[in-house]
Amino acid sequence: MNDTKSLASHPWGWLVVLLMAIQSVPPAWGQHTDVRLSLDEGAITVSPRAESGSFEEFFGSFFTTLPGLRAADGTFQEGDQFGVNIVERLLHWDGFKVSAPLHGETITLSTGPFSVEISGDQEFAEGFIFGTVGSQGGIHEDLSWTLLPGDEPEPTGGMYGIVMEVFSPAYASSEPFLFAQGHFDEEFSTLEQFDEGFAYLQAYVFPLEGDVNRDGFVRLDDFTILKEHFGESGVEREQGDLSGDGAVNLTDFTLLKSDFGATHPEIAALGTAAVPEPSTAWLGLCGIFCARLVKKQRRRQALTGRLRPNVDRRFLSHFSSGGRASCENFF
Numbered sequence: 001m002n003d004t005k006s007l008a009s010h011p012w013g014w015l016v017v018l019l020m021a022i023q024s025v026p027p028a029w030g031q032h033t034d035v036r037l038s039l040d041e042g043a044i045t046v047s048p049r050a051e052s053g054s055f056e057e058f059f060g061s062f063f064t065t066l067p068g069l070r071a072a073d074g075t076f077q078e079g080d081q082f083g084v085n086i087v088e089r090l091l092h093w094d095g096f097k098v099s100a101p102l103h104g105e106t107i108t109l110s111t112g113p114f115s116v117e118i119s120g121d122q123e124f125a126e127g128f129i130f131g132t133v134g135s136q137g138g139i140h141e142d143l144s145w146t147l148l149p150g151d152e153p154e155p156t157g158g159m160y161g162i163v164m165e166v167f168s169p170a171y172a173s174s175e176p177f178l179f180a181q182g183h184f185d186e187e188f189s190t191l192e193q194f195d196e197g198f199a200y201l202q203a204y205v206f207p208l209e210g211d212v213n214r215d216g217f218v219r220l221d222d223f224t225i226l227k228e229h230f231g232e233s234g235v236e237r238e239q240g241d242l243s244g245d246g247a248v249n250l251t252d253f254t255l256l257k258s259d260f261g262a263t264h265p266e267i268a269a270l271g272t273a274a275v276p277e278p279s280t281a282w283l284g285l286c287g288i289f290c291a292r293l294v295k296k297q298r299r300r301q302a303l304t305g306r307l308r309p310n311v312d313r314r315f316l317s318h319f320s321s322g323g324r325a326s327c328e329n330f331f
């Protein structure tokens with residue numbers, strides 16, 4: 001890097017540095033074709049839904065312009081404007097789990113004079129118009145992504161995921177989609193890790209219906225979370241509200257049950273996924289849950305003389321007759 005900086009001070013140095021940079025920056029790993037924009041019944045669509053590239057160090061910054069956004073000629077009308085918003089917090093895969101970046105790292109997305117920065121504790125970041133459709137009806141813009149360190153000198157290695165939507169004054173916005181960028185260090189350094197991180201980020205952003213903690217598997221830990229919050233209201237998906245109605249009840253329990261034992265297809269495609277609990281474990285888990293729930297309700301009933309109103313009576317009725325519980329009959 002020092003040699004490069006001294007070279008840049010030579011009258012022709014910048015040209016040489018530029019050529020060196022072009023030669024020395026390897027193509028981003030993984031899938032790196034542009035996100036393609038099109039129209040479906042007046043709404044913007046993106047295909048494929050997820051893309052990935054990798055940051056490269058360039059004069060102390062961690063930077064990439066891949067992938068970009070593109071629409072073929074004839075897709076849109078001349079003068080149509082398109083922009084991006086960031087619609088979820090910045091996500092990070094550290095090789096074990098998806099979370100907010102571990103050391104407060106942020107990513108800046110920019111083009112021309114416009115930029116937006118996203119961190120691990122922002123739920124939404126208003127973006128900018130990135131381009132205008134030309135006379136041929138197409139558009140192509142490579143956005144600049146810069147990874148900024150947090151409270152450590154260098155960003156943590158791993159995959160960084162940004163969930164975005166494309167908007168236009170002329171059309172309905174796209175569905176959210178994932179951009180994932182890898183940053184390599186001593187511990188995160190292989191193509192296999194890159195692909196793994198991309199898959200787990202997709203499993204988090206587009207989870208299986210029954211995956212409470214969005215780790216890509218529907219298994220015992222999801223069931224445990226749902227069980228702990230059963231009957232509660234004013235809760236989030238991470239507490240077991242799979243249906244999105246703000247409550248944890250029988251509907252959520254059924255959604256989890258229907259996916260139990262499933263692995264997200266992106267993770268399954270890696271071929272290295274941990275083997276989830278066999279589906280036969282479900283009835284055993286269900287039996288324990290049902291028995292405890294009935295016992296808890298009976299105790300409460302004895303104290304108050306009535307059932308809690310937010311517990312589904314249909315659910316309890318299957319376990320209360322003769323003191324015998326059978327999930328198999330219920331489902």
Ligand SMILES: [Ca+2]
Nearest residue numbers: 213215217222
């Ligand atoms: Ca899970």
Ligand SMILES: [Ca+2]
Nearest residue numbers: 241243245247
């Ligand atoms: Ca629910």
